[in-house]
Amino acid sequence: MTRDAVSLIKADHRVLERLFEQVKQADPEQRARLVHEVEARLNAHSRAEEEHVYPALIAADPDERGEVHHGAEEHLEAEELLTKAKESTLNFSGKFQKFVDAVQHHIEEEETDLLPALRKAVSADELRRLGEQFDKARKQHLAEAGITAEVPAQGDKSGEPTKEELYEQAKAADIPGRSSMTKDQLAEAVRKA
Numbered sequence: 001m002t003r004d005a006v007s008l009i010k011a012d013h014r015v016l017e018r019l020f021e022q023v024k025q026a027d028p029e030q031r032a033r034l035v036h037e038v039e040a041r042l043n044a045h046s047r048a049e050e051e052h053v054y055p056a057l058i059a060a061d062p063d064e065r066g067e068v069h070h071g072a073e074e075h076l077e078a079e080e081l082l083t084k085a086k087e088s089t090l091n092f093s094g095k096f097q098k099f100v101d102a103v104q105h106h107i108e109e110e111e112t113d114l115l116p117a118l119r120k121a122v123s124a125d126e127l128r129r130l131g132e133q134f135d136k137a138r139k140q141h142l143a144e145a146g147i148t149a150e151v152p153a154q155g156d157k158s159g160e161p162t163k164e165e166l167y168e169q170a171k172a173a174d175i176p177g178r179s180s181m182t183k184d185q186l187a188e189a190v191r192k193a
Contacts, residue, residue, distance in 0.1 A: 004127035044141035046075040052133040060121035074106040
């Protein structure tokens with residue numbers, strides 16, 4: 001099932017948040033590998049958003065141009081903070097936490113402002129099309145960075161959408177009665193939509 005751009009972006013955010021926690025708990029050898037993965041996933045996510053999602057939001061709602069520009073600036077800031085953390089031999093933990101705080105701030109703003117604006121500005125079909133473009137670009141950028149293993153980007157370990165994600169998709173498709181549906185009913189309704 002094709003997922004929409006909003007669901008995919010949020011799922012990527014959750015993967016990054018889990019990686020942040022793993023980095024904080026890792027020994028130095030594991031940490032280097034995990035930081036590389038954080039960097040690759042963050043860059044792939046940011047580039048895919050900037051190539052496909054952000055331009056679509058501006059086209060659909062030009063009033064969001066300032067917020068989109070701010071989001072792109074925050075992507076650059078996060079990259080710079082991660083570079084400083086990687087270069088730090090004495091205070092990696094402090095600098096990495098500063099990077100995490102900046103990314104968490106960006107995620108909060110994106111999930112509070114940009115993604116709802118996108119969901120409002122474009123149709124459910126357009127959200128799915130943007131999801132396909134975002135996912136394809138993200139996977140290409142990950143492959144270029146040598147990250148081939150896909151982490152399940154869903155709340156459940158099988159990689160299947162969670163009930164919450166299905167509900168969000170049903171909401172985007174304006175499926176009536178969605179609030180009283182089971183997970184299986186939501187999946188079926190979304191599939192038919």
